[in-house]
Amino acid sequence: MEVEIASAGKSSRKERERQQHRQEILSAALRLFAEKGFHSVSMQEIAAAAEFATGTLYNFFPSKEDLFFELLLVTAEESLGLVLPALDGPGDERDKLSHFIRLHVRIAREQAAALRLYLLESRGRCLPGPRVEAKKKEIDERIILPLSNVIAAGVRKGHFNTIDPVIAAKCLSASLETLILAAVDDPQATDLNADLKKVEAVFFNGLVKSRRGKA
Amino acid sequence: MEVEIASAGKSSRKERERQQHRQEILSAALRLFAEKGFHSVSMQEIAAAAEFATGTLYNFFPSKEDLFFELLLVTAEESLGLVLPALDGPGDERDKLSHFIRLHVRIAREQAAALRLYLLESRGRCLPGPRVEAKKKEIDERIILPLSNVIAAGVRKGHFNTIDPVIAAKCLSASLETLILAAVDDPQATDLNADLKKVEAVFFNGLVKSRRGKA
DNA sequence: CATCATGGTGAACTCTCATTCATACTATGA
DNA sequence: TCATAGTATGAATGAGAGTTCACCATGATG
Numbered sequence: 001m002e003v004e005i006a007s008a009g010k011s012s013r014k015e016r017e018r019q020q021h022r023q024e025i026l027s028a029a030l031r032l033f034a035e036k037g038f039h040s041v042s043m044q045e046i047a048a049a050a051e052f053a054t055g056t057l058y059n060f061f062p063s064k065e066d067l068f069f070e071l072l073l074v075t076a077e078e079s080l081g082l083v084l085p086a087l088d089g090p091g092d093e094r095d096k097l098s099h100f101i102r103l104h105v106r107i108a109r110e111q112a113a114a115l116r117l118y119l120l121e122s123r124g125r126c127l128p129g130p131r132v133e134a135k136k137k138e139i140d141e142r143i144i145l146p147l148s149n150v151i152a153a154g155v156r157k158g159h160f161n162t163i164d165p166v167i168a169a170k171c172l173s174a175s176l177e178t179l180i181l182a183a184v185d186d187p188q189a190t191d192l193n194a195d196l197k198k199v200e201a202v203f204f205n206g207l208v209k210s211r212r213g214k215a
Numbered sequence: 216m217e218v219e220i221a222s223a224g225k226s227s228r229k230e231r232e233r234q235q236h237r238q239e240i241l242s243a244a245l246r247l248f249a250e251k252g253f254h255s256v257s258m259q260e261i262a263a264a265a266e267f268a269t270g271t272l273y274n275f276f277p278s279k280e281d282l283f284f285e286l287l288l289v290t291a292e293e294s295l296g297l298v299l300p301a302l303d304g305p306g307d308e309r310d311k312l313s314h315f316i317r318l319h320v321r322i323a324r325e326q327a328a329a330l331r332l333y334l335l336e337s338r339g340r341c342l343p344g345p346r347v348e349a350k351k352k353e354i355d356e357r358i359i360l361p362l363s364n365v366i367a368a369g370v371r372k373g374h375f376n377t378i379d380p381v382i383a384a385k386c387l388s389a390s391l392e393t394l395i396l397a398a399v400d401d402p403q404a405t406d407l408n409a410d411l412k413k414v415e416a417v418f419f420n421g422l423v424k425s426r427r428g429k430a
Numbered sequence: 431c432a433t434c435a436t437g438g439t440g441a442a443c444t445c446t447c448a449t450t451c452a453t454a455c456t457a458t459g460a
Numbered sequence: 461t462c463a464t465a466g467t468a469t470g471a472a473t474g475a476g477a478g479t480t481c482a483c484c485a486t487g488a489t490g
Contacts, residue, residue, distance in 0.1 A: 014457090014466085021467095037342075039254045042447055053469040055450075064448065094423060123335055123396055127252075151422065160422045167413040168422060171390035178389035179382075181338055198382040206421025207366065207375045207383060208309060229436085229488095236437090257477055268439040270480075279478065 022060050025050045030071050034113035037121055038068055038128060065128040072132060075114035076139045082107055087146045093154030094204070097172075100147070101200050104176055105192050112184045119181045144169045172203055237275050240265045245286050249328040252336055253283055253343060280343040287347060290329035291354045297322055302361045308369030309419070312387075315362070316415050319391055320407050327399045334396045359384045387418055 028050035032041045043064055047054045061067040086100040107115060118139070121127050127136075148169035154160035179199065183192040243265035247256045258279055262269045276282040301315040322330060333354070336342050342351075363384035369375035394414065398407040 018467085043449080044447075047470095054448090055470065056468055058449070059467070097422070120338055121336070154422065159424060161416075161420050161424050163416050163420070163422065164413040167394075167410055168417045170393060171386070171414060171417055174389040174393035175386035178385060195382055198379040199386060201376075201378050202383045202386055202418070202421075204421050204423045205376050205378070205425070206417070206419050207312070207369065207378065208419045209374060209376050210420070210425040233437085258479080259477075262440095269478090270440065271438055273479070274437065 021052070021056075025052065025057060025060055025067075026071060026074070029067055030075070030113050030117060033068065033071065034116035034120070065132070068128060069132055069135065071117060072135055075111065075117055076135070079107055079111055079114055079118070080139070080142055082111070084142070084146060087150050093150050093157070093159055096150050097154075097203075098200060100150075101172075101176065101196050102193075104180055104196060108180050108183050108187075108192055112187075115180060115184050119177055140173075143173055147173060168203075172199075175199055175203075236267070236271075240267065240272060240275055240282070241286060241289070244282055245290070245328050245332060248283065248286065249331040249335070280347070283343055284347055284350065286332060287350055287354075290326065290332055291350070294322055294326055294329055294333070295354070295357055297326070299357070299361060302365050308365050308372070308374055311365050312369075312418075313415060315365075316387075316391065316411050317408075319395055319411060323395050323398050323402075323407055327402075330395060330399050334392055355388075358388055362388060383418075387414075390414055390418075 025046065029041075029046045032046055032049060043057055044054055046067075047057055050057075057067065061070065083100060083103045086103050087096050089096055089099060091099070118136075127133060144166065148165040151160060151163075151168050152165040155162055155165060176196075176199065179192070179195050183190040183195070240261065244256075244261045247261055247264060250256075258272055259269055261282075262272055265272075272282065276285065298315060298318045301318050302311050304311060304314060306314070333351075342348060359381065363380040366375060366378075366380040366383050370377055370380060391411075391414065394407070394410050398405040398410070
């Protein structure tokens with residue numbers, strides 16, 4: 001009964017079409033959630049946007065929360081995959097941070113919707129279940145940890161001042177998130193490229209003019 | 216018919232009691248909103264917590280959104296009133312910033328609920344109407360503007376490096392918000408006092424060890 | 431003491447959704 | 461061509477929650 005033409009993938013057209021439909025639903029949902037937030041989007045709305053019937057969504061996702069969670073998973077991997085490699089890249093710690101910071105321009109351009117999905121309802125009980133909340137924490141960690149490791153390495157090697165790497169990482173990350181979100185919300189009014197260079201200046205050199213004495 | 220005993224205040228016990236009831240409602244609502252977020256709290260729940268009937272809330276506030284908005288107004292003034300004076304205080308720009316940063320410990324202690332109300336659903340369409348959104352923007356401005364003014368003054372006087380004051384203000388503010396929220400969410404696990412000093416170090420001295428040459 | 435007004439009450443109303451399910455469709459295979 | 465399995469359908473369901481309103485309690489007024 002099952003002929004299994006291409007035994008590599010478990011599927012043929014049936015399966016491919018199904019995945020295609022799944023993608024269309026995810027894509028419509030992403031657009032809407034990013035635009036209006038979890039609570040302000042109904043399953044009916046998503047179904048209409050994806051050009052399916054309401055019930056069809058439940059052939060792919062057990063619940064609205066599961067749909068949202070799936071989006072979170074997918075987009076998080078995509079975004080993390082884009083910025084994290086910078087921290088493993090070549091160059092010294094300063095270069096890595098610089099590269100990391102500037103990569104955010106690309107994220108803002110290529111993954112605007114995903115960013116809004118993640119940042120909009122970032123911190124909050126305004127979200128679905130504890131599962132989503134836990135995932136957010138995990139994603140946060142996946143940024144803060146390598147970031148603070150790079151900073152710690154810089155401190156160890158004497159390139160950086162002896163500051164707390166974790167705090168510095170959190171500050172940098174929070175700053176980037178805020179500026180990125182503003183840029184994504186209003187791309188016309190912002191020159192993110194320029195802004196990120198300024199962020200670099202703030203974090204690298206600090207505010208206070210170093211009295212260039214000895215020590 | 217109206218005797219107006221104390222013509223100074225327009226009221227006597229009647230009015231005072233009414234204000235008292237209003238306060239009790241606001242107080243219960245603040246606690247719940249801060250705990251669970253706007254969408255996850257029902258008017259019934261607020262009423263029960265305040266020990267009133269559901270309908271009574273509507274004798275004080277036209278709608279759930281109005282109730283929330285009122286809370287936002289009140290708590291924002293309170294919080295801003297606590298930190299903003301630091302930026303007008305005595306001392307040079309460095310002192311002002313330092314004072315400003317450290318004041319956040321008090322905010323976290325004294326206005327934990329208000330902070331969660333403001334920060335939890337901070338950025339997002341997870342919120343009620345556009346009115347609330349606009350108010351948030353305004354509150355943000357009320358922090359960023361004076362903060363960037365102080366930084367600009369520091370730059371002008373040559374105490375600070377020549378960085379973009381607005382960007383620096385946004386970075387500092389975002390960093391403080393993030394750390395504060397974490398501290399409010401889990402007071403036991405955090406020594407906010409210590410953390411804020413580290414933030415100060417990061418922002419004042421920067422990451423990169425200044426090659427202490429001439430120039 | 432009777433009347434009245436003010437504020438409180440909470441059941442009921444309505445509307446919005448997430449979710450379900452009986453039905454219709456369609457490609458597949460015999 | 462016919463039977464079937466896997467999807468898609470979308471009206472119906474039921475729970476939840478914001479809001480209303482007819483009614484009650486209490487204290488002030490004359």
